[in-house]
Amino acid sequence: MRLSRPALLLALLTACHSRQNDTATPDPAAPPAAPRPVAAPADSPGAWYRQYRGLLPGSADSITLQLQAWPRFTNDSESAGVTGSYAGPDGQPFDLNGDYGVRHAPDSLVLIDYNPEHVAEGAPAGPVWRLRRQDQELTGTVGGRPVRLREARPLGSLQLIARFYADSVAAFPGRASSPHAQLRLLALQPVGLATGRLRDNLLRHLRGDTLENQPAPALDALWQQRLAAYTKDYRLDAGERQRDMAGDSLPSYALRYDEQQLMHVYWNQAPLLSIGYFNYGYTGGAHGSYGTRVVSYDTRTGRPLPYEAIFRPEARPRLVALLDRAARRQLRLAPDAPLEGPLFVPHLPATHNVYLTSGGAVFVYAPYEIASFAQGEIRLFLPFSELRPLLQPELPVGTAADMAGPQ
Template identity: 30%
Template structure:
């Protein structure tokens, strides 16, 4: 699933990554995701799943909209991402598993796969290594314990032709894959307000109207650019790169202890050699109805945190002590940014393309286990997360 660096629209967010859903034209779809047992999978859903993979406990966040499935889970020291490989009927899914580090080191890396089959209240299946030499069982159940939250998942899509009278006209496409809290209490209301704000919709405006307003502004700007190209007499060459896209996706990466972490991923193409993308991470303290600052998680000076970041960057990206960080990064140092997030095991910092490294290197993610931050953790945060 998945702006001239966000042309238009998402002025409040950093650019994001690769999710370009199929355009069906000014449609909006939602599907409920609750803790109740279901006999079949809905067309779209968000599911928080607990269980085991290869006998180890995991929490998987899985999201499906139309035919696109994506998700995340943490396993044995690695934060892993899931994307669609194949959909088999209504109740079976084959997912590809990848990590930031594997994609960085090996272009030809053979990704593992998860074959999942819905059993009415969860998934059973098999994890298989990319080289097919290892297989392990998967058993997952949909659960929403106290202080976790259920969501709808949906998508709004629209498009417009640059030249309405031409059959093969360039097209501008826009899509919003979004989440909506199913709870009607004060916490669900607050969550929905924050989710709309992330996209750029005012709290008092309903989603469909908000999406239409953003799309209209985007298409107006697109038409203006088309008119400028025609005015400049570039009828023969500009059409080749006027197929613009502007896509975004909200997804859950953590959902426990009264916290919800949202990855807002956006990607855009506005001409040129390639598009651009990036993720903005939102750590929402639902219990206290506020967005977390880094100082709500750790009390540590920047220099000390930078040293811990460097140590883990070297470990994650296999940079030897004798080698400069600039073998991977633009500079020979790395600093914490505001684009942080967390799970039950640690704190991560996300650096989008061009922020600390080249576009070809993709997103750089540095994960710090909480074990290395224990003396710096804010007591309230540590208590709620169960960190001792």
């Protein structure tokens, strides 16, 4: 994954509501006024999350596609504005990246499959998905072959509302030629009264909390806090960098910072919701830095499922062996080939950055954690058929019915 500098900004639009001051004396004989209907939660303009089902070319098994979109700035090269993830019956998810070099029309989407399992030897990428939204269908091609997917909400999945915030910050307020930084936030909120604890935990994790002992923030307030903190830090940094130039003019491009926090859906079917909290920051240099913190939630309770809730305490050595084997498969290495060389490490650590699907667990490693930046995030899937003896007995998935993983 490669990100570069932005060119234009998108202003955050907020709606302001005022109270009416009604001083008229009510008629005691009049019936009580009917309560005003509460507006249903709605997506931000240009932001949405949908699920689609259908067959991929040459496959007899249906897939479920988690698809998201959000606004993109004019001439934007920092955000693709679209992302996806799909899985078949075995529960192994595959990510789809938006094409940063393509300007998407509202109903036309281009995604690229960079999963190593789907990239031919020597090729830069796997199949390209070119899709068009038509009513409740996606039509187009995958790898040049026709495909048709239909919008669907699988049994037990949650409706999620997409809320998008964006603003720009001047490095030197009052200067007409001041460079600007961009800040963006894409949040997902579940709909329904029964999702209160889940909604609160999603907001806590968006804020960066690791415990449930603090009140959950309101989303609008969280955005305002994030914007205020970013504005302060950015202007302090800009002032320091300008002073370091000792009278020379600092090139404006050196301060075209960008920061993004985007919530991505990897799994959405009871009893699991698995979310990625993607963070990207650019503060000058050849490229920005990024990573995804992943969390699964038990949708019956709204509680997160961290590593300790998934695996038994003694699981680590066996997990390392399974991850080593999975890495060799993904890298197309011989079963006894050393990992150090293609990777930075001789053995895969059992990272606690892990999420669940109905078919297994996905371990996520950030760039530079075990491999070069050019190799991007590395994700390794282990099916429940391999993990069953290592799982906590109270886990809501991973039973015998979930063990039909890939052989």
